[in-house]
Amino acid sequence: AQSVAQPEDQVNVAEGNPLTVKCTYSVSGNPYLFWYVQYPNRGLQFLLKYITGDNLVKGSYGFEAEFNKSQTSFHLKKPSALVSDSALYFCAVRDMIYNQGGKLIFGQGTELSVKP
Amino acid sequence: GAVVSQHPSRVICKSGTSVKIECRSLDFQATTMFWYRQFPKQSLMLMATSNEGSKATYEQGVEKDKFLINHASLTLSTLTVTSAHPEDSSFYICSAKRDWSSYNEQFFGPGTRLTVL
Numbered sequence: 001a002q003s004v005a006q007p008e009d010q011v012n013v014a015e016g017n018p019l020t021v022k023c024t025y026s027v028s029g030n031p032y033l034f035w036y037v038q039y040p041n042r043g044l045q046f047l048l049k050y051i052t053g054d055n056l057v058k059g060s061y062g063f064e065a066e067f068n069k070s071q072t073s074f075h076l077k078k079p080s081a082l083v084s085d086s087a088l089y090f091c092a093v094r095d096m097i098y099n100q101g102g103k104l105i106f107g108q109g110t111e112l113s114v115k116p
Numbered sequence: 117g118a119v120v121s122q123h124p125s126r127v128i129c130k131s132g133t134s135v136k137i138e139c140r141s142l143d144f145q146a147t148t149m150f151w152y153r154q155f156p157k158q159s160l161m162l163m164a165t166s167n168e169g170s171k172a173t174y175e176q177g178v179e180k181d182k183f184l185i186n187h188a189s190l191t192l193s194t195l196t197v198t199s200a201h202p203e204d205s206s207f208y209i210c211s212a213k214r215d216w217s218s219y220n221e222q223f224f225g226p227g228t229r230l231t232v233l
Contacts, residue, residue, distance in 0.1 A: 044224040
């Protein structure tokens with residue numbers, strides 16, 4: 001079965017420190033991987049994606065993610081966290097099963113809290 | 117570009133009434149749209165896949181007669197919650213898959229907060 005796991009419900013980081021939000025996946029074939037951020041009472045905002053090519057993907061707001069095929073991971077990172085980065089983060093993988101319309105499978109979400 | 121809107125952003129209704137939520141892709145065509153439901157601080161639960169000109173595909177456990185979906189044009193899908201009850205109160209989010217995108221990129225609406233009294 002295809003799935004996405006975010007093992008941490010919450011990540012706490014001090015402002016200025018690097019942050020990592022973890023994501024592992026299980027799919028058949030080559031994955032299309034995505035990270036989204038959600039602020040309170042808002043929809044999801046796209047951060048970055050991995051389709052093919054370089055394993056290190058750079059996205060919006062200084063975020064980046066590294067695709068690691070051997071570890072089936074796609075961890076989200078940022079060198080220096082900001083208080084404004086505090087939000088709910090979702091990792092997602094495209095459902096690769098034929099005729100599923102390209103729907104996304106979401107992880108459970110990780111709440112990032114950045115303290116001053 | 118690639119903006120998706122939802123209307124209304126917030127709705128409060130009485131138990132037993134029906135509520136319609138609109139999802140529009142403003143600057144691109146979307147043959148396929150998705151409807152999600154989200155509880156506080158939880159992940160998105162896919163309810164159904166909406167296809168222009170055909171019936172929606174509902175996920176297991178989602179009542180199709182309760183959550184009516186209509187996708188009448190390439191830029192508009194509607195979700196109608198029929199005979200709403202307090203347990204239907206939730207945050208509903210739609211996304212639109214841009215046609216002609218090589219990897220079926222989805223764009224999300226801002227969400228609709230439904231409160232049923």
